[in-house]
Amino acid sequence: MIKFLLYYISRGYYLLKAIAERVALFGGSFDPPHIGHESIVIEALEQLKIDKLIILPTFLNPFKTSSSLSPQQRLELSFKLFGKIPKVLVEDYEIKEGKAVRTAQTLAHFQKKYRVKYIIIGADNLESIVKWYNFEWINSEITWVIATRKGHQLNSDALRKFMILEVSVDMSSTEIRNKQKKQTKEGNR
DSSP states (O other): OHHHHHHHHHHHHHHHHHHSOEEEEEEEOOSSOOHHHHHHHHHHHHHSOOSEEEEEEOSSOTTOSOOSSOHHHHHHHHHHHHTTSTTEEEOOHHHHHTSOOOHHHHHHHHHTTSEEEEEEEEGGGGGTGGGSTTHHHHHHHOEEEEEOOTTOOOOOTTOSSEEEEOOOOOOOHHHHHHHHHHHHHHHTO
16 A cells, blocks of 8 residues: 555656746846846747746856855845746745855756756856756756857857857846946046
């Protein structure tokens, strides 16, 4: 009887997961979040067959040592920019962890609740993607969605399955931070 019960419990788990919401994950520093990120989200919602798109501001990007804005500021700005878009959920999972969180950990976390179909990345990430912790496992689990970015080639040879998301807004958080620094310097003269 116990074997019978365990069989149906385990089958029920897979049945529940099969009907769970299909989602895309879009993580990043969002330092700061901007209209380029927003255009990626809007385009992804139009192109992908998903029930929800989850925005995940990092506590700290594993490849960086700091960010200009605090994690809480970036989370608040992400809520302001993305929070009113239907089917978008801004999650504080990585920020709550209080440390740099690798994509593999985040994917495993959200796979417990959702059918994670896609991970959205900017084309600039392709240069170092094979260096991501547990890249092979991530690559076997999802379809990559690559948002185009001016000046970055689309070398997708390492990716098992991917699709291109054409984004026409050419803006980066680095560009915004550099402009802010320049304005601050000019204002202090």
